[in-house]
Every structure is written in structure tokens, then in C-alpha cells.
Amino acid sequence: MQYMIIIKGSKIAEKKKDVSQELRVKMDLFNDTLDQAGIKILAKGLHPTQEATRIHFHEDGTKVFSKGPFYPFEDQIEGFFLIEVQSDEEAHHWFQQVPDPIGSGQGLIELRKVY
Secondary structure (H helix, E strand, O other): OEEEEEEEOOHHHHOOOOOOHHHHHHHHHHHHHHHHHOOEEEEEEOOOHHHOEEEEEOOOOOEEEEEOOOOOHHHOEEEEEEEEOOOHHHHHHHHOOOOOOOOOOOOOEEEEEOO
């Protein structure tokens, strides 16, 4: 079973503010742990929404393009881990090990099962 651990956006991430060295070390260690467990498929961070573009599709077939930033930041995706595990319980175990992605007690992550 594949799961995506989604790192939700934040005002800090949107400002392109570099993360602290301490947080970088924690995230690198978590990535290494997933690698050692043999469950990580992919892990990536995303550029802020201020660099993003959206397409809005309309019933009449037209498309409307809009440039970021997109609000609220907490509804956006900042990054993700894609993992493959044997059970829901194992997915929840790894999900609970993710460090606070903001590093200040303000992080938000989400676990979603992949079809």
C-alpha cells in the first residue's frame, strides 16, 4: 500500500525563508530512516505558491489561468513523502515520526492513501 505524507504550506515556507540547520538535520535523518527501512519511494519539497500557476476549467470549455500566491497557505502543499508499507498501522507509525516541518510547533502534515 502506498501513502503520501503531505507537508502543508505555511507563511514561513511561502516567504522562501530557509529552514534552520536543526530542522534540516531532523528532516535529513527522517529521510535516511525511511531509506533504511526500505519504504521511501520519493520525497520532495515544492517551491512556494508565489511561483505557481493554476488552470481553472469551466463548464463551457474555457480555461482561466491564475498566478500565485494562493491562499490560505495552510491549504497548499509544501512537500511530500511517498512511502510503500504493508499496513495502515505501519503508515500511521511512520506518519507519527515526521518532524515538525516548520520547526516551531506550527507545522501541519496529512496522511493520504494512494489509489
